[in-house]
Amino acid sequence: MANSAGSRKRARQAEKRRQQNASLRSTARTYLKKIFAAIETGDKAAAEAAFKTAQPVLDSSVNKGIFHKNKIARYKSRLSTKIKALA
Template sequence: MANSAGSKKRARQAEKRRQHNASLRSMARTYLKKVNAAVEAGDKEAAQAAYGVAVSAMDKAASKGIFHQNKVSRHKSRLNAQIKAL
């Protein structure tokens, strides 16, 4: 438990940052699920539109340290390959 004023403030900041990071991570995962759903349905136009939004969200999250850049690149590559295969 935080006792000093400084440690109490750091605890508040850490919790706020944790919630913000969780929100960004959840949003990016939701966009990935939308792309996967469109691919499963076989709808190429919807998949491409969802892919653009997902790539933007994943890149922003990677730039903020939410995801590792290699993980983002791997997801983008695999999703793009699935869309091209439609």
């Protein structure tokens, strides 16, 4: 455990950040699962709607440093390709 007051504060801040990051990561993953579920059912309209609502969440997670930008770009590209293939 941390001994000095400064290191105790750092430990508290790190724990708060860890919990916030975990929450944001979980939210983004939930949106991704909704898109995957819509694609699995073959419902193009639902998949497009889910994709449209998920894009801002995914982009903001990149800006907050939760995911790497290339990873989210790759996900978005592959998902849009799968949605287009549903036609």
